[in-house]
Amino acid sequence: MSPARAALLAAGVAWTAPNTLLGLLAGVAGIPLGARARLSRRERALVFQHWPWGPGGAITLGNVILHTGPDLDCPCSTYAHRAGHAREDAINLADHERAHVYQYMTLGPLFLPVYLLCGGISVRNRFERAADRYAATGRGWWPWPG
Template identity: 70%
Template sequence: MNPVLRRLAIVLGLVWALPNTVLGLIAGIVGLAFGAHAHWRPRDLALVFHRWPWGPGGALTLGNVILHTGDTLDSTCVTYAHRAGHGDEAPIALADHERAHVYQYMALGLMFLPLYLACGGISVRNPFERAADRYAQTGRGWWPWSR
């Protein structure tokens, strides 16, 4: 893609995802008071709050914000299919999985959360999670309805 068009697409995506990003910023800022810390990850187009103190572990993406309970996104995790016993898949990079969700938010904006929840939420059945795992495995296919 032309570099100018790529930058324009990124800026438009950032703006389109902004309402969700604001939710993530609010949650992240609250987490700062409880020990979280933040830094910008250019590759992921996201502000990451590490050591976010709530949740069962792992990460949650809201727009261009990633709330992460651990110390680094550069760790591995299992895919949703592997966790559900649907096959033996190699571990994936958590950062790659969450980057796919950032892209999904940038494409869908305010429609992301209702569609994500309508598709099953945090579940192996959810095409958003399967796409994020596919992207983390191959570097392609972050769109939930692509193959």
């Protein structure tokens, strides 16, 4: 990795540190109930697997991913597919959540308010659509056209 890329990565990690702290607190709270933490360089995140709360799936908070299952590297449906808006192939959950890590590292403490203003956890949310696009193609994690 080039020095410039490493500096950008470090800046993104620092910028989203308040969100990461929330994720760490939630992840550590799940450890007594079976959650296990592992560092994922690929996802640029600390992943808590077997996280004991929620309806299933994963949620990202900064550089922390809370996942209810045993392995983040698993297939999942896109938001549009689940909502019946499109018939799409399954995507990889790890890729989807990595897109959110990049979004957090770009917006830092602004991410959660902007994400909620864009519709929260729903097919209408451009952050979710961008994460699905990134998981399907490997490109386009940013939610606005450039």
